[in-house]
Amino acid sequence: MSGLYWPVFIFTIVFVFIALMVYRVLKIIKMPVHLRWELAPIPHDKERYSHGGSYLEEHEWWRRKQPKAFFPIITYMAWEIFLMKGVWQHNRGLWPFSFTLHWGIYLVILSLFFHFINAMLLIGSVPAAVQDVFFSIASVVAVTGYCVGLFGVVGLILKRYLDKNYREYSSYSTYFKLLFLAAIFVSGIVAWALSNDFANALGVFTRDLFTVDSGITTTAAMGSHIIIIFLFILYLPFTDMVHFITKFFTHHSVRWDDSPQNEKMTAKLRDLINQPVTWSAPHVKSNRGNRWGDIVEKEND
Amino acid sequence: MTKKKKLTLNDISRNAEKRLTEINIDELIPLPPPYDKSEELPGIKPLTDDQKTRLVDNLDGFNALVLLKPQSKEEEDKFVRQFEAGLKKLLNKGDNWTFLQPLLLSLEHCVRCQTCSDACPVYVASGKQEIYRPTYRAEIFRRLINKFAKPGGKWLAKLKGADIKLNWATISRLYELAYRCTLCRRCAQTCPIGVDNGLITRELRKLFSQELGWAPKELHEKGTVLQLEVGSPTGLRPDVAKDNMEFIDEDFTESLGIKIKTNWDKQGADVLLLHSAGDILSFPESVIAFAIICDKAGISWTLSSDIPGYDGVNYGLFYDDIQLAKVATRHAQIAKKLKVKKIVMGECGHEHKALATVADRLLTGDLNIPRESFITFFEDIVFSGKIKFDPSKNNFPVTLHDPCNIVRNLGIVEPQRRILRYLCPQFREMIPHGVDNQCCGGGGGLSVMSDVNINDFKALIAGRMKLKQILEAFSDHPRPDVNKYLCAPCLNCKLQMRVIFDYYGVQEKSGIYIGGLAELIVNAMVDLKKPFITWGEE
Structure with missing residues (x-):
C-alpha cells in the first residue's frame, strides 16, 4: 500500500471507530431509567467509603443533601485501570498476564501519541537533537509495550487453553x-527489528499521513504492523474489549447509582410505567395491551 | 473414587433425563470439628419413587422447584418457544425497562476472567463444582440471548464457537439452576468490569416467571400472590395476625412484668413499623422487643392490619418485577392511608432492599414516603439517652451476621456495630464481615423454599461458608457450656440458620443461639428486671 491509500485507509477506520463507539455509548445512555441496583462500597460516599457504608446509614437520611465526592472515584478507577486491583485481590493467578497485557496496550497507545508528537516536530523543523530525544522515547515506549504486551497475551492464551477454569x-x-x-505486538517487534530507525520512520509516516502527502510510503514490515493495528481498531467496537468505555457505565450507572428519585426521574418513570407490557404469564395479565402501571394498580384496587 | 468428567457448557442441553452432576458430600469444603464427620450427617435426602416419576430431576440431585415432567414432546416444545420469546422480551424496552441497562451491560462486557468464581459461597463450599460457578449459568444464558434475541445471532453463535442448543433439557436445568444462587452479589463485588452475575440470575428467574409462569410456589403462589390476597405468605390473615399479637403481648407482659401493647392502625403515627409476619410466628420476641424499644423511647408508632401492611416481605425482589411492584406499591399505599411520617423497615434484609432502594423508582408522587432502616432508627434511640442501658447484662459472646441485602446492597454497615460495641462487651466480628460478608445461604428466596430436599442443599452447600464463619467466630468457646448469641438481624437469614443449625445440631453441640438486634437492646435495658434473652427456655 502506498500513496493516498494510506490516509484513506487510516482516517476511514478512525472515523468508523469513533462513529461505532459513539453509537455504542449513545445506545447505553438512551436506555430507560432502571430500578436501583447499587452495590456497596460506593466510592463517592466519601464519609463512609472506607467501611463500605452509604448515606442510608444516616438517621432520616432524606433530611440532608448527600454530597458526592469526585476524587475517590478517580482513585478507585485509577487503581483498577493502571494496577488491575480487582484481579490482584481476587484472581492473583491471572494478574501477571492481565496486568502486562493491559500495560502493553497502554504503552502502544502512548507510543502512537509520541509518533504524533514526532510528526509535529518534523513538520515544525525542530532541531534534530530534540527530535532524537522524542524518537528515542517513542522507540522505548513502543518496544516495551510490544514486549510486555506479548508476554501478557501469550500468557493469557496459554492460561485460557491449558487451565480448565478458563478453557x-x-x-x-x-x-x-x-x-x-x-499480531500487533509481534508485528511491532518485527518492524522494529527490521528498521534502522523505527521511531523516525513512524514519525515520518505520521507526518506524511497528516499532511496527506501522496508520496507516503513505508516498509513492508512497518506497513503490515500499521495495517494490523488499524484493523484491530476497526474490530474493537464489536467486542467485549469496549469495557474500557462501558466500565464507566457498569459502575456509575448501576453499581454506584444510589441517587434517590428526583423530579426529572419521576417524569421519565411515569412514561415508562405507561408502556404496554407483553409478558405472557397469567399473573401478569398483559392481555388487551395493559400497561405496566395498570397491572400494578389494578391488583391493588 | 472415579474422577468426574469435566462439565461443559453444552452439557446443559444434552440428555434431558440424566442429572448433570452428582454431589458427593465428601467433596465439599471441610468444616471444623465436631462437624467434620460427613458420615454422622443426615446426608442428601433422595427423591421418593413417586417424585422420581413425576418430577424433573436432571440437575444435581437437589430439587427446589417441583417441576412436573411434560406429558408430550409438544408440551416441551411449547415451553421452549415461550422461553425463546422471553429472551427477546428481556431486551425489549417496554417489557424490561426496569433492568434493561444493567442486564445488557452485564451480558455484553464479561471477559470470562473468572475473577468472580472464588467469591461465590456456593461454588467454593461445594468444592468448586462447575455447575455452581457464577459464570456457568450466566455464560449459558448470555449465549442463548446472543443467539436467539439478537440479529444474526444464530450465525454469529456458530462463527464464534459459542453455540448452545435451546431445548427442554436446557430450559428445565436452567430453571432449577437459577435457584442455586443466593443473589448475594459477592461475585459482582469482585468483578473488575462491573458485571453482575447475580442480576443475570435474577433476570433468568424473571423470564421464567413473567413469560412461562414458572416460579417456586413458596415465592409466587404461596408468596406474593398469597400476600396480596390474604396479607402474608405465612397465611396470616389480618384478624389472625392481630389475635396472635394480642396473645404474644399478654404472654410477654406476664413474663417480663411490664405492660406491652401492640398499636394497630394508629392514624398519623410518626412511624409505621413494617415487620415480617414470619417474625410474629417464628421469632415473636423480636416483634415484642421493637414494641418495648419504641414505647420506652416515647415513639408514636403503629402496625397496620391492612393487607399486606403487617408483612413487609416482598418476594417479588427475588423473581418477578411485576409482583415486586405490586407489593411495594401496596405497602406505600398503606403508609399513605395511615398518614404516617415514615416507614421503619423491620429486621428483614430483602424488605430493606425492595422498599428502600429498588422500589424507590417505582413509588412516584405521594407514594414515595420516607423509609428508614430499623438499624439507624435504633441507633438514634440507643444513643439518645432516652433509655438507660447496662451492657453487663449482655456479657456473653456475641457475633454479628451481616445480611447481604442490608449491608452489601444498601451499605448499612456501621450503625449496628456501634450499637453492639456499646451494648455487648464480648462482641466479636466474623471474618470476613461488613460488605465482604458471607451470605447465610438463604438469600434470593432460598430461605423460604423447602420443597423436596432443597433444605439439604441450603444446609450442606449454600450455608456452609456461613456456618464455618460462625464456628470460627466462637472458636474460643467451642463447647455448649457457654451460651453464645448469633445476632442475625434479618428474618430470612434467621430461618436459614435454623435450617443449618437443625441439620448439624449446632445449638446442642456448640451452644449457639440465633436472635436479632432488637432483643440484645432490650436485654440490656436497666428498666427490665428479668432477662429478655432466655436461651431457648420458655
Whole structure:
C-alpha cells in the first residue's frame, strides 16, 4: 500500500471507530431509567467509603443533601485501570498476564501519541537533537509495550487453553481477539527489528499521513504492523474489549447509582410505567395491551 | 473414587433425563470439628419413587422447584418457544425497562476472567463444582440471548464457537439452576468490569416467571400472590395476625412484668413499623422487643392490619418485577392511608432492599414516603439517652451476621456495630464481615423454599461458608457450656440458620443461639428486671 491509500485507509477506520463507539455509548445512555441496583462500597460516599457504608446509614437520611465526592472515584478507577486491583485481590493467578497485557496496550497507545508528537516536530523543523530525544522515547515506549504486551497475551492464551477454569469459557472469538492482539505486538517487534530507525520512520509516516502527502510510503514490515493495528481498531467496537468505555457505565450507572428519585426521574418513570407490557404469564395479565402501571394498580384496587 | 468428567457448557442441553452432576458430600469444603464427620450427617435426602416419576430431576440431585415432567414432546416444545420469546422480551424496552441497562451491560462486557468464581459461597463450599460457578449459568444464558434475541445471532453463535442448543433439557436445568444462587452479589463485588452475575440470575428467574409462569410456589403462589390476597405468605390473615399479637403481648407482659401493647392502625403515627409476619410466628420476641424499644423511647408508632401492611416481605425482589411492584406499591399505599411520617423497615434484609432502594423508582408522587432502616432508627434511640442501658447484662459472646441485602446492597454497615460495641462487651466480628460478608445461604428466596430436599442443599452447600464463619467466630468457646448469641438481624437469614443449625445440631453441640438486634437492646435495658434473652427456655 502506498500513496493516498494510506490516509484513506487510516482516517476511514478512525472515523468508523469513533462513529461505532459513539453509537455504542449513545445506545447505553438512551436506555430507560432502571430500578436501583447499587452495590456497596460506593466510592463517592466519601464519609463512609472506607467501611463500605452509604448515606442510608444516616438517621432520616432524606433530611440532608448527600454530597458526592469526585476524587475517590478517580482513585478507585485509577487503581483498577493502571494496577488491575480487582484481579490482584481476587484472581492473583491471572494478574501477571492481565496486568502486562493491559500495560502493553497502554504503552502502544502512548507510543502512537509520541509518533504524533514526532510528526509535529518534523513538520515544525525542530532541531534534530530534540527530535532524537522524542524518537528515542517513542522507540522505548513502543518496544516495551510490544514486549510486555506479548508476554501478557501469550500468557493469557496459554492460561485460557491449558487451565480448565478458563478453557470451557473461551470461544473461538476469545482466541481470535487475543491472537489479533498478539499480531500487533509481534508485528511491532518485527518492524522494529527490521528498521534502522523505527521511531523516525513512524514519525515520518505520521507526518506524511497528516499532511496527506501522496508520496507516503513505508516498509513492508512497518506497513503490515500499521495495517494490523488499524484493523484491530476497526474490530474493537464489536467486542467485549469496549469495557474500557462501558466500565464507566457498569459502575456509575448501576453499581454506584444510589441517587434517590428526583423530579426529572419521576417524569421519565411515569412514561415508562405507561408502556404496554407483553409478558405472557397469567399473573401478569398483559392481555388487551395493559400497561405496566395498570397491572400494578389494578391488583391493588 | 472415579474422577468426574469435566462439565461443559453444552452439557446443559444434552440428555434431558440424566442429572448433570452428582454431589458427593465428601467433596465439599471441610468444616471444623465436631462437624467434620460427613458420615454422622443426615446426608442428601433422595427423591421418593413417586417424585422420581413425576418430577424433573436432571440437575444435581437437589430439587427446589417441583417441576412436573411434560406429558408430550409438544408440551416441551411449547415451553421452549415461550422461553425463546422471553429472551427477546428481556431486551425489549417496554417489557424490561426496569433492568434493561444493567442486564445488557452485564451480558455484553464479561471477559470470562473468572475473577468472580472464588467469591461465590456456593461454588467454593461445594468444592468448586462447575455447575455452581457464577459464570456457568450466566455464560449459558448470555449465549442463548446472543443467539436467539439478537440479529444474526444464530450465525454469529456458530462463527464464534459459542453455540448452545435451546431445548427442554436446557430450559428445565436452567430453571432449577437459577435457584442455586443466593443473589448475594459477592461475585459482582469482585468483578473488575462491573458485571453482575447475580442480576443475570435474577433476570433468568424473571423470564421464567413473567413469560412461562414458572416460579417456586413458596415465592409466587404461596408468596406474593398469597400476600396480596390474604396479607402474608405465612397465611396470616389480618384478624389472625392481630389475635396472635394480642396473645404474644399478654404472654410477654406476664413474663417480663411490664405492660406491652401492640398499636394497630394508629392514624398519623410518626412511624409505621413494617415487620415480617414470619417474625410474629417464628421469632415473636423480636416483634415484642421493637414494641418495648419504641414505647420506652416515647415513639408514636403503629402496625397496620391492612393487607399486606403487617408483612413487609416482598418476594417479588427475588423473581418477578411485576409482583415486586405490586407489593411495594401496596405497602406505600398503606403508609399513605395511615398518614404516617415514615416507614421503619423491620429486621428483614430483602424488605430493606425492595422498599428502600429498588422500589424507590417505582413509588412516584405521594407514594414515595420516607423509609428508614430499623438499624439507624435504633441507633438514634440507643444513643439518645432516652433509655438507660447496662451492657453487663449482655456479657456473653456475641457475633454479628451481616445480611447481604442490608449491608452489601444498601451499605448499612456501621450503625449496628456501634450499637453492639456499646451494648455487648464480648462482641466479636466474623471474618470476613461488613460488605465482604458471607451470605447465610438463604438469600434470593432460598430461605423460604423447602420443597423436596432443597433444605439439604441450603444446609450442606449454600450455608456452609456461613456456618464455618460462625464456628470460627466462637472458636474460643467451642463447647455448649457457654451460651453464645448469633445476632442475625434479618428474618430470612434467621430461618436459614435454623435450617443449618437443625441439620448439624449446632445449638446442642456448640451452644449457639440465633436472635436479632432488637432483643440484645432490650436485654440490656436497666428498666427490665428479668432477662429478655432466655436461651431457648420458655
